[in-house]
Each structure stands twice: as structure tokens, then as C-alpha cells.
Amino acid sequence: MLLDSVLRSYQSPTRMVHAIGAIKALGEEVKALGVRRPLLVTDQGIVKAGLLDEALTPLRAAGLDPVSFAQVRANPAIALVDEGARLYQRERCDGLIGLGGGSSIDTAKGIGVVAVHGGSIVQYEWGKSPIHSRIPPLIAVPTTAGTGSEVTLWAVITDPERKIKFNVGGTPNIAAHVALVDPALSVNLPAAVTAGTGMDALTHAIECFTMAYHQPFTDAVALLGMEYCASWLRIAFSQAHNLEARYHMSLGAMLAGLAYGTDSAGAAHAMSQSAGGVHDAPHGALTGRLLAPVMEYNYAGEPERFARIARAIGEDVHGLSTWKAAERAVEAVYRLTEDVEIPSLEELGFSEGEIPMLAEKAEADSQTIGNPRDVDAGNYRKIYARAFEAGRRRGQAAHPDGRLASTPEASRVAQ
Numbered sequence: 001m002l003l004d005s006v007l008r009s010y011q012s013p014t015r016m017v018h019a020i021g022a023i024k025a026l027g028e029e030v031k032a033l034g035v036r037r038p039l040l041v042t043d044q045g046i047v048k049a050g051l052l053d054e055a056l057t058p059l060r061a062a063g064l065d066p067v068s069f070a071q072v073r074a075n076p077a078i079a080l081v082d083e084g085a086r087l088y089q090r091e092r093c094d095g096l097i098g099l100g101g102g103s104s105i106d107t108a109k110g111i112g113v114v115a116v117h118g119g120s121i122v123q124y125e126w127g128k129s130p131i132h133s134r135i136p137p138l139i140a141v142p143t144t145a146g147t148g149s150e151v152t153l154w155a156v157i158t159d160p161e162r163k164i165k166f167n168v169g170g171t172p173n174i175a176a177h178v179a180l181v182d183p184a185l186s187v188n189l190p191a192a193v194t195a196g197t198g199m200d201a202l203t204h205a206i207e208c209f210t211m212a213y214h215q216p217f218t219d220a221v222a223l224l225g226m227e228y229c230a231s232w233l234r235i236a237f238s239q240a241h242n243l244e245a246r247y248h249m250s251l252g253a254m255l256a257g258l259a260y261g262t263d264s265a266g267a268a269h270a271m272s273q274s275a276g277g278v279h280d281a282p283h284g285a286l287t288g289r290l291l292a293p294v295m296e297y298n299y300a301g302e303p304e305r306f307a308r309i310a311r312a313i314g315e316d317v318h319g320l321s322t323w324k325a326a327e328r329a330v331e332a333v334y335r336l337t338e339d340v341e342i343p344s345l346e347e348l349g350f351s352e353g354e355i356p357m358l359a360e361k362a363e364a365d366s367q368t369i370g371n372p373r374d375v376d377a378g379n380y381r382k383i384y385a386r387a388f389e390a391g392r393r394r395g396q397a398a399h400p401d402g403r404l405a406s407t408p409e410a411s412r413v414a415q
Contacts, residue, residue: 008215010261013172014140014151018181018251020243023054026097026141027062029178033137035095037065039088041108042099043072049188051143055099067091069111072100075158075165075280076107081121085114095137098176101197102147102283105140106155109174112136113155121157126167126366131174140176143185145236145249146197146284148204148257150179156273156283164277164361183250187241192285194240194249195340198233199288201253202226202333206291207266208259210298210305211370215261222259223312228252230313230336237340264370267362268294271380274361279349288342292334293386299326301373306330334390344391345384355384 017029030038038059046052047070059066069084088096088111098108110121112135123129140150149155154169168174186194205226208218229252236245271294272287299306306326310317315332317325350358359380362368368375375383 008213010215010217011172012151012258013175014177014179016151016179016181016254018183018254020182020184020247022180022182023141023185024058026055026139026180027058027060027064029139029180030059030064030095030097031062033095033139033177035064035137037067037091037093038095038097038139039084039091039093039111040066040068040097040099041072041084041111042068042070042104044070046070046100046104046143051099051185054185055097055141066097067093072104072107074103074282075276076103076110077158077160078120078122081107081110081157082114084111085121088115093136095139096135097139097141098149099141099143101142101144102149102156105142105147105149105176106157108138108140109135109149109155109176110157110168112138113168113174121168122159122166124168126170131169131171134173138176139178139180141180141182141185142250142253144189144193144197145183145186145246145253146200148201148253148260150176150181151254151257152260154260158277162277165273167366179254181250181254183243183246186246186250187243189240191237191240192341194237195233195342196282196284196288197253198229198236198249198284199291199337199340199342200284201249201256202229202233202336203268203287203291204256204265205229205252205259206295206309206333207268208256208261208263209309210302210372211264211266212372213261213263213370218259218261218263221255223308225252225255225259226309227312227314228255230332233336234339264367266294266367266371267298267375267380267383270365270367270371271358271362271383273367274365275350275358278354278358278361281348281350285343286348288337288340289345289348289391290383290387292330292337293383293390295330295333296386297375297379297383298371298373299330305372337390345388346391352385352388355381355388358384
């Protein structure tokens with residue numbers, strides 16, 4: 001590694017609390033922040049699963065007067081965030097709870113930004129109006145093991161008119177004050193949601209370990225995060241009520257979220273985030289389908305780091321060259337993608353005729369900048385072609401002897 005004089009920093013203002021059954025401490029954690037009337041931001045799936053009631057019980061037992069906003073949808077849009085901010089102000093709330101997956105937590109962050117700064121959340125797209133003040137006290141309670149939004153400095157919001165997703169944040173002012181992680185809240189997740197969110201967490205860890213802005217702290221948490229995800233995702237997918245698997249996946253997602261810091265990710269997130277504005281596909285599944293093809297393209301840029309990934313995710317690379325070990329990391333992720341039944345891009349609503357448009361959108365995404373290998377629209381077209389091809393083969397993306405699939409797309413994507 002070449003040493004340089006680029007000033008790097010890492011800051012996390014979020015207090016992390018975790019345990020099986022941690023939800024019981026929610027009321028006391030909220031009170032400790034001086035909040036008396038929190039707006040609890042969640043979705044109807046959480047309501048139907050009984051988790052909203054599970055959160056309201058300790059809040060009311062602590063003498064608090066919570067207000068519920070259970071209108072969150074996947075890939076939350078500008079209007080939803082602005083509606084939540086109006087309710088926050090109308091009900092004279094003094095704090096926030098984000099209960100659910102990344103969409104609920106991101107919505108809560110966005111509501112906090114608008115409640116303090118005014119206007120609409122679209123004004124605070126990264127690079128536009130600055131977020132100059134801290135959002136109201138926020139406790140993030142994840143019910144999936146995926147985005148790591150409970151500890152990141154970002155929220156991702158959808159703009160339906162432009163058909164894009166945009167980032168809000170990159171500053172400690174948007175971070176949750178407390179991340180309350182209770183792995184028991186994820187035991188009833190459907191297998192498909194477990195798979196998609198778990199692959200999203202793994203992608204955070206891998207991309208943040210290989211991105212141009214990596215540094216020692218983010219390297220450390222990324223490596224342990226990917227180790228947890230690679231070791232436990234298949235079990236969590238296969239055994240919904242396996243608490244040990246849920247525990248390690250929850251902490252793996254949190255560690256992978258910490259790997260973000262204030263920085264970027266890479267091509268897989270540039271692709272999935274921009275494509276998610278075109279079709280309303282689940283972010284985790286979309287990211288998971290793209291991860292291995294992106295790794296197949298990227299490993300030539302950082303072979304030593306990809307070889308280290310192979311060891312972290314359990315591959316036996318003893319006696320292998322750096323290049324062969326790096327390839328093992330790619331092959332392992334292709335296998336994992338199929339083992340947890342991540343849908344193909346066609347099943348997620350995309351067509352190969354959209355590749356040129358999707359590639360242009362990916363190139364314009366800011367996360368392209370941090371990718372470990374130079375990538376432009378032409379390269380993105382190759383990666384998308386490989387992702388479509390791998391999805392069609394479902395379970396045959398690697399040969400039985402472990403070599404990368406020998407297809408025209410496979411050979412071109414690494415060039």
C-alpha cells in the first residue's frame with residue numbers, strides 16, 4: 001500500500017446497544033435522550049407482525065406518549081418523508097424512532113432533517129443545501145440485518161419524477177443518536193427478505209473494504225462484518241428462528257454499516273441505487289444480484305484485498321497465488337448468491353434492452369468515484385450483461401471445479 005498525505009477521518013456519534021430482547025429497553029433509552037413524545041416511524045408489515053405493539057409497550061410503560069407514522073414503503077419517496085415531517089410538527093413531537101428496515105430508518109432520518117431545517121427533503125440531496133444542525137434525538141431499531149442504516153451517516157430517498165434515488169447526509173448531523181439492535185426482531189423475516197438484506201450487508205462490507213477511501217478502522221469492521229455474513233447468512237435463510245444466526249447477521253449488518261464512515265461504496269451500489277429509481281425493486285436483492293459480477297470486474301484492481309476477502313469469507317486459499325485467491329472470493333460470492341436464491345434481474349423487473357440506460361445512470365452515481373477499478377458506462381454495460389447472464393443460469397454461475405464460468409460475458413467483464 002502506498003502511503004499518501006490525504007487527510008482521512010472517521011466519526012460515529014451513534015451509541016450502539018445490542019442484545020437479544022433489547023427492545024424492552026426502548027422506553028428507557030428514549031427517556032434518557034430527554035424525549036417525551038416520539039414519532040415512531042415504521043411500515044405496515046411491522047404493524048401486521050406485531051412488532052409495533054412490541055415497541056409501544058415499553059414506551060408507554062416508561063410514561064411516554066408516542067405518535068405512530070406507519071406509512072413507510074420500500075424505497076421511500078420525497079412526498080412520504082415530507083408528509084412525516086408535517087405530522088412530526090403538527091403533533092409537536094420531540095424525537096424520533098425508526099423501527100423496521102432501512103426504508104423506515106432512512107425515512108426517520110429524512111423527517112428529522114426537514115423538521116429542523118424546513119422545506120422538502122429534496123433540497124438536502126447530497127451536494128445541495130447543507131445539513132447544518134443535528135436532527136432531533138433518533139433511536140434506530142432495525143428489524144432486518146441489511147442496510148446498517150442504524151449506524152450510517154446517510155439516508156437514501158427516491159425521486160419518482162427523475163426516476164433516481166439520491167443520498168442525504170454524509171454528516172454526523174443526520175446520524176441516529178442510538179442504535180438499538182435486537183436480533184430477536186428479525187426471526188420472523190421471510191427467507192427472501194433475509195437473503196436480500198443479508199446480501200446487502202455483505203456488499204457494504206466488501207465494497208467498503210475495497211473502495212478508494214478505505215482506512216484501518218473501516219477495514220477492521222468490514223472484515224468482521226463480511227465474516228459474519230458469509231458464515232451465517234445461509235443458516236439464517238434456511239432456519240428463520242435460529243437466534244444464533246440472527247444475532248451474527250444483525251451484528252454483521254451493523255459492522256458493515258460502520259464501514260461506510262462518511263465515504264462511498266462502489267460500483268455495485270452505484271448500479272443498484274440508480275437502478276432502484278427506475279423500477280421499484282427490493283434494494284437488497286438487486287444489490288445481491290449485482291455483487292458477484294462487480295467483484296469479477298473489480299478484483300484486477302485490488303487483487304491483494306480480494307485475496308484477503310477470500311480468507312475472511314471462509315475460502316481455503318493456502319498455497320494459492322494472490323490472483324487465484326482473489327478469484328476464489330468472486331466464485332464464493334457467486335455460489336452464495338445462488339444458495340440463498342437471489343432473483344435474476346428479469347425477475348426483479350429489468351430487461352436487457354435497458355442496459356444502456358442503466359449503465360448511464362450508474363456512471364452518473366457518485367459511488368462510482370470510490371470504485372477500486374476505473375469504470376465508465378461501457379464497463380457498466382459489460383457488468384450488467386454478465387449479471388443478466390448469471391441470473392439466467394441460476395446455480396450454474398461457477399463450474400463444478402470452482403473456476404469462474406467460461407462464457408463470453410465472463411471473459412469480457414474482467415477485461
